[in-house]
Amino acid sequence: MYDLPSEDPEEPGLPDEFHDLQPQLLSRTLHLSRYSRNNCFTASDLNLYYDVTHPLWQKRPDWFLVVGVPRLYEGKDSRRSYVVWQEGKFPYVIVEFLSPGTEAEDLGRFHSAATAVTSATLNGEPTKKTIPPGKLEVYERYLRVPHYIVYSRYTRRLRYFKLEGGSYHEQTVGEVAPAIWLDDLEIGLGIWQGEFEGLPDAWLRWCDREGNWLLTDTEQEQLGKEQERLEKERERAAKEQAQAQLLQTARNLLATGMEIEQVIAIARLSDEQVRALDAGDL
Structure with missing residues (x-):
């Protein structure tokens, strides 16, 4: 697993x-009723190796979820990459966040302003040279990811592609939330306007069926x-x-x-309290 590189020097940084x-x-609000946190794996910007016949071909999804695998590799170490032919499980959900210049790669044939580039074509022309396929082709044909979600914070547009x-x-x-409902995972996704880690924006966030x-x-x-705190306050007030x-x-x-002695016995108050009452001090 670790003989494959964990970084791509030609890959641009985050925009x-x-x-x-x-x-x-997304990772911190993910709560799946069918899977514990130790039985699923989420990652972002991590090399995802998808083709054993081309072992160096990889994609780096902005975020992805794999269910039915331990969070730690072999139960003891964090992953430096995700190699599907070693793990035996493919991603179940992939999310890409559009940024200037990534639309054609992320949307493939669904991008209206570009022709999808596949491993058999280059610049719209047939080529004999084998080149890695685009993200959409990888997610659809190689990994067969059931749920592919694309979101642009610039246009607030959310798109959902189902296999x-x-x-x-x-x-x-x-x-309104849930804008997307993943019935097989019993979880929804929507656009939440709020502040996270001090940054106000329109975020993708998981929700329940009622939109909470x-x-x-x-x-x-x-x-x-x-x-x-409220429970202690209720106890104090009571x-x-x-x-x-x-x-x-x-x-x-x-x-x-x-x-006074009879009042003390009935009311179960102290002698001092009852005498203070009798004297008008309470």
Whole structure:
């Protein structure tokens, strides 16, 4: 596995901070009911080797999910790349974030302004030289990824391609969350307008069937602390209310002329409290 390079010196860097943070948000809000976090693998900008006959051919998806594999390679080490013929599992979802210059590569034949380039053609002309296929062709023909999603933060356009009959067919995307529902994973995806890691933007984010945004680990921790604080506040308020009721009961009993010792026994208050009530100090 590690004899294949983990970096491509000819690959350009990330175009902006969004392209660094958006994959993190997808991974941190991913909660699958059928798979534990230790039984699925997510990655971004990681070399994905897809063809054993051309072992150096690779693509680097902006984000991808593989289910049914351990998070750690062989259960003990983080991956430096993902080699499908060694792992035995192909990606189940791939997401690409469009940036200037990547549209033709990411969209292939679905890009209206470009002719798809395949491994058999170059610049629209047949070629005898074997060249690596484009991303769409790899995801569709080589990896057969069931769900391919493309999002542009510049236009806020979300596109969803589903593998049907061996080829991708574009699906209708809703206007509200879940804009995309992946029934086999029981999870949805939508565009969330908010702030993540200090950056306000329109982000792709996982949600449930009702459109409720799934929380990051940090948000879950904050929610847990807030729920704990509210529970303590409810307990404190309940104790104060119970104490107030006991004091009022003691006042009423004293008003009837009942002896202090009897009031103490009935109200279960201290001697000091009842005597203070009797003296008008409480």
